[in-house]
Amino acid sequence: MDEFASLQRTIERLLGIKCSNYKEDYIKRRLLSRMRLTNAADFEAYHRYLLANPQERELLRNALTINVTKFFRDPEVFEVLRREILPDLARRRDSIRIWCAGCATGEEPYSIAILVHELLALRKDISVTIYATDIDTVVLQKAIAGVYDAKTLENVDEKRIRKHFISRDDGTFEVLPHIKSLVRFREHDLMSGEPVARYLDIVTCRNVTIYFTEKQKDDLTQLFYSALASGGYYVMGKTEYLGREVEHLFVPYNSAQKIFRKAA
Template structure:
């Protein structure tokens, strides 16, 4: 039995308040059960057995704040997350690929509720509207079938969509009677959502021009990250692009597999097989 859950719930509100004040994450915006499961996963990792003990641990070990933040925001995503990275994808990477061939193949790995692949699909749809010869397909995968089911609907709450520019909303979304927004069919048609475990070692698609795998590997061991980089290398076409999250990095064992293209934005190009 884990003390403090749910038999001894007394310290749970204290821990929640500490997180809200320290990490500025509004725990009350989430279902209580979700928050408890995330705390329990950190308690297992820190060998603490009650909410109170974990609270004492995190106070004494500030380094625990970052894994705790990540545990709480595990599926967090947003449209055009890190705008400058998507600006580079729109202005440089995708035009470079389209200069090579008229059809682009993209894998968005760890896509969560879909904001990242829909952002890529909106970029493609805008380019395809300008040039009818262009086409593309995005395979979007995640291990979590709950977020994938949400992603497939293409329906997003107003507060999420309102962060986009009005012109983007008008071009790519339909306002529903509920007040939510649904991605238009021609944008949805560019994406195939599929369940996939990045630890499986086998890519769901190959001969790719671009892989985005952003803000996913935070819990992966160094060895798992290296295996992932090898899998991405094998799944990319000659000189294909690999975009990581801003706080992620390539391990020393595998950095020869990729050549930096834009270091600040963590964008790499596949190197020839060493």
């Protein structure tokens, strides 16, 4: 029996993560990192370890769904959102809906919430909803708690830190309630084929699809297209791209920052 294939089936059953949606090399690299840490000699040995040690399941889930981020990661992207996209939507809409897909521990949706809070100070007549989703319930709990190390705030200026965070005795910083209240965190599997909502104005999915197969990337692009309202914006990661089969669904808005608009 192919022990790697058998292990993948167990991962799908126990964790609900469909391994075939990821590149095989990526899955193997993440498994090998856990095997080294658990002293498992091969896939068969690690398979036995996984079945015998329930606590390993969440550790493996975290390894497979890498959650490395920070506030205002790629600051230029957020500047375009602040200076151009959010004001444009505020001129055309009395309600703005945003989806942060694959939000990990919450730094990205909270970064957007800070921009939204600044917008609402100028435009009190509009409402904004930010949906933030991830398949990993452990990181979602961290996101809801909103407590972060100082290193994750290195792109946040002192004025914003004083206004939107509280410094804790242990050296960490907690997002204040007026920012937390703007974000709705929810468990969601991007592989489900269903969007978290429809008629959205912005979808951000950054540094997530780099781990997916080409087919899954295209499927996600189609999912986001269907979820966006006419003229809605799709924000990708700096190293990501639209596949040839789906590139017609969007037109470039800011190619350097990987921001696109839904094609008519």
